Amino acid sequence: MARKLRSTVATEVAAANTVTTGDRSFEVEGVRSVAIESRRVVTVDQPGFARVVADESQAETYRDSIIRVQPPADATEADIDRVVGALRSVGASVRLAPRATADAVVPRNAVIATSTAGVREVVMQMVGEARLDPADREELRVVIDAALTAEGV
Amino acid sequence: MKIIVSSDWHLDWSTGGVSRTPDINEAVQTVVQAAKREGADLFVFTGDLTNPDSVRSHQAVAIAVAVATHLWFGCGIATRWVVGNHDIIEDGSGGSTLGAVAAIGDTLANAPGARNGMRVYAGPTVEVVNNRTILALPFTPRSHPYDPVSFVESVPRETVVDVVVAHLNIEGIAPGSETKDMPRGRDVFLPLATIRRRWPAAKVINGHYHRRQLFDGVHIPGSLARLTFGEEHHSPGYLVVEV
Numbered sequence: 146m147a148r149k150l151r152s153t154v155a156t157e158v159a160a161a162n163t164v165t166t167g168d169r170s171f172e173v174e175g176v177r178s179v180a181i182e183s184r185r186v187v188t189v190d191q192p193g194f195a196r197v198v199a200d201e202s203q204a205e206t207y208r209d210s211i212i213r214v215q216p217p218a219d220a221t222e223a224d225i226d227r228v229v230g231a232l233r234s235v236g237a238s239v240r241l242a243p244r245a246t247a248d249a250v251v252p253r254n255a256v257i258a259t260s261t262a263g264v265r266e267v268v269m270q271m272v273g274e275a276r277l278d279p280a281d282r283e284e285l286r287v288v289i290d291a292a293l294t295a296e297g298v
Numbered sequence: 299m300k301i302i303v304s305s306d307w308h309l310d311w312s313t314g315g316v317s318r319t320p321d322i323n324e325a326v327q328t329v330v331q332a333a334k335r336e337g338a339d340l341f342v343f344t345g346d347l348t349n350p351d352s353v354r355s356h357q358a359v360a361i362a363v364a365v366a367t368h369l370w371f372g373c374g375i376a377t378r379w380v381v382g383n384h385d386i387i388e389d390g391s392g393g394s395t396l397g398a399v400a401a402i403g404d405t406l407a408n409a410p411g412a413r414n415g416m417r418v419y420a421g422p423t424v425e426v427v428n429n430r431t432i433l434a435l436p437f438t439p440r441s442h443p444y445d446p447v448s449f450v451e452s453v454p455r456e457t458v459v460d461v462v463v464a465h466l467n468i469e470g471i472a473p474g475s476e477t478k479d480m481p482r483g484r485d486v487f488l489p490l491a492t493i494r495r496r497w498p499a500a501k502v503i504n505g506h507y508h509r510r511q512l513f514d515g516v517h518i519p520g521s522l523a524r525l526t527f528g529e530e531h532h533s534p535g536y537l538v539v540e541v
Contacts, residue, residue: 170535176501176517177538178510181328184321186313186524211314213527240314 185210189228190245191217197228204231212237216244265298299428301461302333303537305344305505306476306521308384309358318523319357325522329536330365334373336538339428341369344505344519345382345437345465349482350395359398366399370406370415376427379418381436382465382505383483392442394420422449424457430541431457433493433500435464437486447489450496459497460541464488465505468516475528476508476521490516501539510535 170179187210189197194217196203212232216225225241232239262270272286307326311318333341348358362379369375377399385394394400400418407414417425419434422444426432433453435446446466453459466488488504494515503517509532510520519537524530 169533171512173512173517174501175540176503176512178512178517178519178535179332179538180510180533180535181325181522183325183523183534186527186530188527188530211316213314238314238316 187211188213188215189232190215194220194224194228197231198224201227201231204228204235204237207232207237208235210237212239213242214239215242218245220244263298265293268293299339299430299541300336301340301342301537301539301541302329302336302338303342303344303463303503303517303519303539304329304522305465305519306346306382306508307343307358307361308346308348308480308521308523308525309361310348310352310354311523311525313525314527317354318525319354322523323361325534326361326365329522330369332536332538333369333375338375338538341365341375341377342463342503343377343379344463344503345380346384346505346521347379347382347395349384350387355395359395362396363398363402366402366416376414377416378425378427378432378434378463379416380434380463380465380505381418381420381438383437384480386437386439386483388439388441390439390441392420392439394418394439396420419463422446424453424459430460433459433462435462435466435488437465437483437506440484446486447492450489450492453496459493459500461539462493462497462500462502462504464503467506468504468513471507471513474508475526476506479526479528488516490514501541503537503539508532 170177187207189207189212194214214229229239229241268289272282272289275282275285277285307322309319309322347362348355366377369377379396379399381394381396385396387393396418399416400420403414403416403418406416419436421436421438421442423434424431425434438444467485468488468490490502493500493502501517502515503519505519507518508521508525508529511518517537520532520534522534524532524534
């Protein structure tokens with residue numbers, strides 16, 4: 146059975162005529178739309194995750210909810226265990242999703258786009274651009290320097 | 299006539315591994331109590347009771363039968379049930395998960411002196427209830443297709459429809475999780491322009507969409523629970539329709 150697609154304008158006009166509810170009830174032209182209490186279904190990621198890490202009592206706001214926890218990239222295992230435990234202690238059903246993907250250790254734009262740079266220069270610049278703590282970066286620099294020297298670079 | 303409308307119960311659903319049957323059933327009972335409190339003349343369910351092949355479909359059917367029989371035999375409130383896209387059984391029979399309710403309704407209709415206390419709209423139907431004309435446009439299986447536009451056009455000219463109850467797609471509406479996370483079946487569109495041309499004063503009610511809203515003049519009761527993580531900001535509820 147054929148159907149006509151609405152024009153973009155008609156769709157926009159229709160959307161402008163939409164009444165959505167938030168949490169409220171409303172009445173239009175003899176039809177009452179009534180809200181009821183309903184179990185919360187929630188994704189806890191930043192900043193909700195950080196709030197519970199800082200203060201476990203914040204988990205109370207999620208009591209009896211169905212929760213998907215998406216830990217931020219820098220969440221530690223201890224933080225994750227603390228948050229999941231706090232949520233379960235208030236009766237929430239918790240499913241743990243993989244943590245958010247962190248940025249690459251060596252960003253793509255750290256590579257020197259020039260044909261004149263040597264291998265050692267390129268590699269050491271990448272070490273300099275790597276997202277590491279200063280102590281880790283220095284340790285990496287020592288290791289890489291030794292490896293390059295061993296290869297005659 | 300006062301009609302209570304509820305929709306998209308999906309009583310077999312799970313969210314994050316959690317069975318939703320208990321809390322959706324609790325919401326169903328809330329709406330049943332509302333029907334009694336409001337003194338409703340009619341209770342209408344606009345589709346999607348359960349998937350027929352899920353492990354909890356039997357629980358969903360039992361709840362629907364309990365609601366239909368309690369409202370009619372206990373409270374004198376008739377019920378009407380519109381078949382949705384999740385209810386249909388694609389085995390060529392034209393059956394749906396509302397078959398048990400339909401069987402009780404058929405028995406009532408055939409009993410001497412009895413009125414039709416419950417009825418399932420498995421195909422397009424025009425029915426007069428309490429002197430008000432209802433046009434039902436359910437979702438049907440591929441084995442029993444119909445053209446909603448042609449059906450609406452075929453309604454006799456002298457018939458004035460007061461209420462349209464449907465479970466079809468609506469052009470231009472923002473698709474929600476019923477489309478993205480819970481898709482089932484083909485697209486069949488509500489012939490809104492044709493309905494408006496013939497009966498501009500008719501109240502149009504459509505299930506299928508889980509966000510409770512009024513879209514382009516179509517009243518959408520929405521589902522009775524937040525069924526997926528995409529529905530986190532939904533506000534479940536029901537409709538009270540005065541005709």
